[in-house]
Amino acid sequence: MTRILLLGGTSEARALAQALADAGLEAVYSYAGRLQNPVAQPLPTRSGGFGGADGLAAYLRVEGFTHLIDATHPFAATISHNAIAASGRARVPLIALERPAWTAQPGDRWRHVADFAAAASALPNDGSGVFLAIGRQQLAPFVGCNHRWMLRFAEVASHPLRDATLIVSRGPFTVAGDIALMQRHGIGLVVTKNAGGHGAEAKLIAARELGLPVVMIDRPALPARHVVARVAEVMDWLHGAADRGV
Numbered sequence: 001m002t003r004i005l006l007l008g009g010t011s012e013a014r015a016l017a018q019a020l021a022d023a024g025l026e027a028v029y030s031y032a033g034r035l036q037n038p039v040a041q042p043l044p045t046r047s048g049g050f051g052g053a054d055g056l057a058a059y060l061r062v063e064g065f066t067h068l069i070d071a072t073h074p075f076a077a078t079i080s081h082n083a084i085a086a087s088g089r090a091r092v093p094l095i096a097l098e099r100p101a102w103t104a105q106p107g108d109r110w111r112h113v114a115d116f117a118a119a120a121s122a123l124p125n126d127g128s129g130v131f132l133a134i135g136r137q138q139l140a141p142f143v144g145c146n147h148r149w150m151l152r153f154a155e156v157a158s159h160p161l162r163d164a165t166l167i168v169s170r171g172p173f174t175v176a177g178d179i180a181l182m183q184r185h186g187i188g189l190v191v192t193k194n195a196g197g198h199g200a201e202a203k204l205i206a207a208r209e210l211g212l213p214v215v216m217i218d219r220p221a222l223p224a225r226h227v228v229a230r231v232a233e234v235m236d237w238l239h240g241a242a243d244r245g246v
């Protein structure tokens, strides 16, 4: 009997949840519990950490899951490491659904950096307006930088930056909306994670149309695992596994 644990938190995870529900497969959608009111899902949900890889492995065993799907954000590296370890310990097959990284298009002015500290070091420190579109968890490296910040969080939260305007919105974002936002706040540069997907790419298209430079933070490296980019590939994997009786 197939019973799936889906580690979510992205628009792709929501699309996969709908496909699993439509296929009548038994599945549970898992949130980290970061936000007060996450998007509703067409599956039963659970929220909160598992207590590391061992906690996740125990949860898989005790709850009788037969398949583990990691559809978390490319920058949610800890849970993805834990999913790989827990899959081995609990002997539950794992597949990752991960959208391809964004690649620069004609007209883009991107500078790739390896991490958040490198992004802070790449800034001009000239007091200009910067759209720091990375959420709230990784702001410490930017505390000493001399800029007028525009931040965007999914929910109201405190932050360590001076001279900052906080926009609270979880998307979906539009190009017109992000162009208007950047013009209204006199933005001269955008900092973003290479999240990929369509849920946050509006700001990149807006920057291109405004001719603004983008500091693009590359994804953290993850160990080898079975990764696909489309919901249909996950469904094929599940049907294939079911046919093989795993």
Ligand code: 3Y8
Residues within 6 Å of the ligand: 008, 009, 010, 011, 012, 014, 030, 031, 032, 033, 034, 035, 038, 039, 133, 134, 135, 136, 137, 138, 152, 153, 154, 155, 157, 170, 171, 172, 173, 192, 193, 195, 196, 197, 198, 199, 200, 203
């Ligand atoms: C809790 C609840 C959907 C899912 C929507 C996607 C799109 C909007 C892009 C910008 C960038 C940012 C942030 C962002 C995106 C989608 C997608 C995506 C970036 C939700 C969700 C949860 C989270 C967690 C939240 C973080 C924050 C990051 C805001 C759900 C809405 C900035 C990432 O403690 C915190 O406040 C943590 C907040 C992690 C990063 C940060 O460090 O602040 N996402 N985002 C999930 C959970 O509890 O498990 O899943 O519906 C999901 C979405 N976030 O179905 O439409 O799919 O990429 N989310 C970043 O990319 O830098 C916004 O503003 O342009």
Ligand code: NAP
Residues within 6 Å of the ligand: 007, 008, 009, 010, 030, 031, 032, 033, 034, 047, 048, 049, 050, 051, 052, 053, 055, 056, 071, 072, 073, 075, 076, 077, 078, 079, 080, 082, 135, 193
């Ligand atoms: P993270 O740093 O990789 O994980 C930190 C801890 O949070 C994990 O060790 C685990 O706790 C718990 N956790 C994370 N995702 C979980 C899930 N889906 N279900 C249950 N527990 C989870 O994660 P993060 O970057 O904070 O992201 C948290 C959530 O927000 C994820 O669902 C992710 O998909 C979503 N999200 C993140 C970003 C981003 O920029 N990071 C962007 C969009 C959406 P335990 O160790 O106790 O098990």
